[in-house]
Amino acid sequence: MQEYQSTLFHVHKYGEKYFTDTFLNATKAKIRGYFTGVIRPVNLSSVASKLQIPENLINSIVSSLISTGRLYGNLIAGRSGFVPKCYTYAEDTYINSFYSQNGYVEWNYLKRLNIPDPSSYLKTEFPSAIHLPGLTVNPLIVDQLKSLISGVVRDVSWIDLSHYIPNGLDSNERSALVNPLLKDAPVKLLETYLIADKFIERCEAFIDTYLKKKAQTAFHHEHHAILSSPTQQQSVEVNTPKQAVTLSKGGFGFGAREIKTKNVKKKYNPSKRKTSSSSAANDPENNFSSGIGDSQSLIKDLFARYVLMDDVRSILSSQLPSDVPSEVIDQVADVLELTLQQSFIRYIGSLVSPNAGANFDRQKKLQTQEVVNSMVLSLQVIKFSSF
Incomplete structure (x- = not known):
């Protein structure tokens, strides 16, 4: 074959097969005619089967036709698929039209259009756009949002x-778009609403009188439950030092004498091991978490029974202008719930004072104050755990 190549005949080897120039020219014409009429992406293997042409040959011919400018399109997916230029042009036109009309493009939408890398495609197509994870947004929308945020804070x-x-946009995409613009701005994004922090504080002031009355009512009816609740007094006890110093009066008057007593090492007594282990179970530090849990339950129970969120919404609805929608009132009430719990417990704590506690003896007043402190600390634990 090599001896008579280019003298008696012209052949080309593809794998284990040889093709003449006449056959290749006819095959190229057939392939060019077929792919010229294609208007959507096709798989080369299916075309090779339909035209009864070896797949390695059709790959080579299509690639050469594209490189020489005789066929308009691109090979994709490892040269196993062909996308005609008319399809790419229509796709680009559609995406540009969607972007200009809506101001954004979702990356998942491009994946459904068989664009394998939406991020690179959109960054090339819209270099001035703002590219978020899964979303490309027109910068004009972002500039408009910045001005809206400034207006909400100002007004x-x-x-x-x-x-x-x-x-x-869904809630995650909306948050990805708006939250980076908020940064340290005193504004909260609640669902589809931007609400200023001072607006929420003003709403809290509307409920203050109602909250004080409910705290007085709760303290008047529930002081027995408060006194019987677990306190954190045991949790703040300090371990006794190894060397204790006690003061003993040596007689009468000021002639007291200081007596130092040292701890004496006790003998090992196996029978007391179980007793010590059981006493460790009653250790205040071990009971701290259970005391916190009971205090949290008491907080939630008192607040739920005496402060009704429906009443809070009614107060806000009556105090705020009529153009404020119910959705805004609901969002503000949900945000204020933890703050109202803290204020509720603080008002109960203010009732435990030497003047307000005339009906209780000193020990009960101290115990009540410890319970209130425990409830406030528990509320702070709840508040921090929610972030």
């Missing part, structure tokens, strides 16, 4: 973002 008000951001 101490709220605003519904559903009129300013794309409707197709």
Whole structure:
């Protein structure tokens, strides 16, 4: 074959087969005619089977036709698929139109259009856009949101973002778009609403009188439950030092004499091991967590029984302007719930004072104050654990 190549005949080897120039020219014409009429992506293996052409040959011919400019399109997915240029042009036109009309493009949408790397595609197609994880947004929308945030802070008000951001965004995409713009701004994003922190504080002031009355009522009816609840007095006890110093009066008057007593090492007594282990179970530090849990239950029970969130919403609805929607009132009430719990316990604590506790003896007043302190600490634990 090599001896007579280019003298008697012209052949080309593809694998174990030889093809003449006439056959290759006819095959190229057939392949070019087929792929010129293609208007959507096709798989080369299916085309090779349909045209009855070896797959390695069709790959080589399509690649050469594209490189020489005789076929318009691209090979994708490891040269196993062909995408015609008309399809790419229509796809680009559609994506640009969607972006210009809606102001954003979701990456998942591009994956459904068989674009394998939406991030690179969108960064190339829209270099000036803002690219978030899974979302590409028009910078004009971001500039508009920045001005809205400044207006909410300045006016101490709220605003519904559903009129300013794309409707197709879910809660995660909405948070990814808005939260980076908030940073340290005194504004909260609650569902589709931007609400100023001072607006929430003003709402809290509307409920203050109601909260004080409920705290007085709860303290008046529930002081027995408060006195019987576990305290944290045991949890703050300090371990006794190894060497204790006791003061004993040596007679009468000021002639007291200081007597030092040292701990004496006790003899080993096996029978007392179980007793010591059982006393360790009653150790105040071991009971700290259980005391906190009981205090938390008491807080939630008192607050739930005496402070009704429906009443809080009714107060806010009556105090706020009529144009404030119920959704904003519900969101503000949910945000204020932990703060109201803390204020509720603080008001109960203020009732435990020498003037307010005339009906209790000193020991009961101290015990009540310890319970209130325990409840406040428990509430702080709840508040920090929610973040």
